[in-house]
Amino acid sequence: MAEQDSTIRFRLNGEVSTFDINKLMFAEVREIERVTGESLKQNMKMLKDGWIGPMQSLVWIAFRRTTPGVKFSDYDNVAISDVEFLDEDENPMTAPDEGDGTDAAPFGGADVPSS
Numbered sequence: 699m700a701e702q703d704s705t706i707r708f709r710l711n712g713e714v715s716t717f718d719i720n721k722l723m724f725a726e727v728r729e730i731e732r733v734t735g736e737s738l739k740q741n742m743k744m745l746k747d748g749w750i751g752p753m754q755s756l757v758w759i760a761f762r763r764t765t766p767g768v769k770f771s772d773y774d775n776v777a778i779s780d781v782e783f784l785d786e787d788e789n790p791m792t793a794p795d796e797g798d799g800t801d802a803a804p805f806g807g808a809d810v811p812s813s
Contacts, residue, residue, distance in 0.1 A: 706756060707784040710776065714788060715760040722759070730755045733770045750778065757781055 704720045719742070722730075727738050734741055734751045745752040758770045783791045 705786070706760075707786070707788060708757065708760070709782045709784060709788075710757060710761070710780055713761075714784065715757075715764075717760055717763070726759050729770075730759060733758075753778075753781065 705716060705718050707714065707716045709715075722738075730741055730752075731737060734744075734755055736744065736752075741752040741755065745756070754773050754776075755770065757776070758768065758773055762768050785791055
């Protein structure tokens with residue numbers, strides 16, 4: 699079985715953030731679950747289906763790593779279009795209906811955590 703990429707890459711305000719979903723810290727997962735009210739597994743499914751809460755939580759966790767003290771609510775007024783998900787070469791990903799038919803899941807088609 700081929701190993702799937704679990705890396706999320708995105709750009710916000712010119713700053714690129716990259717992290718591996720499988721390397722989230724326990725505390726980060728608890729924070730994601732706290733702010734969204736859903737398990738990590740459910741958040742990953744919801745993200746794949748285009749839900750915004752999981753997207754905001756991942757943006758928040760990524761930037762919290764480099765900017766301690768940043769709050770989830772600090773991203774409430776960020777336009778969705780300002781978050782640009784990137785491929786492994788840091789090129790913008792296209793939505794499946796406007797590109798070449800490939801899946802533009804922001805976490806690269808990574809396996810959804812089983813628990």
